[in-house]
Amino acid sequence: MKIVDFRSDTVTKPSEEMWEMLRSLDDSKIGDDVEGEDPTVNKLEKRAAEVIGKEAALFVTSGTQGNLVSLLSQTNPGDEILLEELSHIYKNEVGSAARIGGLMIRTYPSNKGVPSFDQLQKLIRDREDIHEPPTTLFSVENTHNYHGGVIIRPEVIKDMKEFSDKNDLKLHLDGARIFNAAVSLKVPITEFTRHIDSVMFCLSKGLSCPVGSIVAGSKEFITNARRYRKMLGGGMRQAGIIASFGLIALEQKWIDRLEEDHKNAKLLAEGIESYDLPINVHKPETNIVIVELKKNVRIFKIVNTLGKDGILAFNISKEKIRFVTHYGIFEDDIQYSIEKISNVLTNYLSA
Ligand SMILES: Cc1ncc(COP(=O)(O)O)c(C=O)c1O
Numbered sequence: 001m002k003i004v005d006f007r008s009d010t011v012t013k014p015s016e017e018m019w020e021m022l023r024s025l026d027d028s029k030i031g032d033d034v035e036g037e038d039p040t041v042n043k044l045e046k047r048a049a050e051v052i053g054k055e056a057a058l059f060v061t062s063g064t065q066g067n068l069v070s071l072l073s074q075t076n077p078g079d080e081i082l083l084e085e086l087s088h089i090y091k092n093e094v095g096s097a098a099r100i101g102g103l104m105i106r107t108y109p110s111n112k113g114v115p116s117f118d119q120l121q122k123l124i125r126d127r128e129d130i131h132e133p134p135t136t137l138f139s140v141e142n143t144h145n146y147h148g149g150v151i152i153r154p155e156v157i158k159d160m161k162e163f164s165d166k167n168d169l170k171l172h173l174d175g176a177r178i179f180n181a182a183v184s185l186k187v188p189i190t191e192f193t194r195h196i197d198s199v200m201f202c203l204s205k206g207l208s209c210p211v212g213s214i215v216a217g218s219k220e221f222i223t224n225a226r227r228y229r230k231m232l233g234g235g236m237r238q239a240g241i242i243a244s245f246g247l248i249a250l251e252q253k254w255i256d257r258l259e260e261d262h263k264n265a266k267l268l269a270e271g272i273e274s275y276d277l278p279i280n281v282h283k284p285e286t287n288i289v290i291v292e293l294k295k296n297v298r299i300f301k302i303v304n305t306l307g308k309d310g311i312l313a314f315n316i317s318k319e320k321i322r323f324v325t326h327y328g329i330f331e332d333d334i335q336y337s338i339e340k341i342s343n344v345l346t347n348y349l350s351a
Pocket residue numbers: 010061062063064065088089141145174176177202204213
């Protein structure tokens with residue numbers, strides 16, 4: 001049976017060019033990265049810092065680890081940090097900021113990832129009051145996963161930076177999919193990162209590497225992050241073997257390939273929407289399509305039935321099914337899936 005896997009862009013397998021890059025490695029291209037001696041990792045970190053527009057970068061095992069080392073490097077235990085209420089760090093990183101970082105978490109509501117600054121101001125603690133924990137970090141997610149891959153515009157990030165400076169906060173970007181934002185708006189990636197103190201982006205999502213993420217920021221930040229990565233068990237020795245895929249992922253043509261995923265997401269959304277069903281299909285800005293059910297049905301049954309039909313997706317709430325397009329899903333897969341999805345939705349929703 002044909003399987004189309006829309007569960008996440010994390011399921012991607014490497015491209016042929018990536019495998020070739022791996023095959024081109026030999027002893028001279030790998031070394032002990034904990035000692036800073038792996039030429040391939042060093043090359044990737046240098047390239048990543050250039051691309052993202054920061055002084056320095058660090059290769060980490062995952063997005064989760066990258067976010068955590070960023071938080072640990074810029075806060076002290078007992079500080080309070082501001083996280084968006086549906087953010088990945090808050091919802092899906094096992095509470096590591098609290099458990100490992102000793103951080104108090106204050107969530108903020110938002111309109112698709114963007115808070116009201118007036119409301120946010122009210123959440124800032126009084127540094128002069130000895131009873132209160134200091135608020136020291138503000139985190140944003142771009143593109144925002146649970147809000148359906150929506151983009152936070154560069155001009156809004158500039159406002160976020162002004163807000164952060166005014167309140168003496170570090171500004172962290174969970175940019176797991178920040179390249180999707182840049183490609184979709186056709187804006188240089190540095191427009192999204194120039195006002196950010198620390199950024200994490202994933203190589204292992206739309207950029208299709210099998211493993212790894214990058215954190216980037218000032219040299220001082222990266223020195224700290226390296227120490228915390230070691231503390232978390234992320235010192236990976238001959239890591240050039242896995243870092244090598246990232247050198248292909250950061251080539252401009254590979255970054256630009258994300259546009260295909262966006263086109264496919266648009267096709268999928270339009271195709272599903274063309275059926276007259278009690279659903280709201282969110283207009284995708286990048287590679288995530290959210291189908292929101294207007295009827296009260298057991299969503300997991302729909303997702304299970306889709307799965308039995310070879311269409312894999314996740315329900316991200318009681319009403320929303322998420323479809324993520326990525327490398328390995330082509331236009332004919334989209335046409336094929338639209339029919340399958342509409343059949344299943346019709347069966348469940350038109351009764
Ligand atoms: C927005 C966001 N941040 C961080 C992560 C964590 O990345 P990883 O799965 O590599 O730990 C994810 C993973 O899906 C994500 O969607």
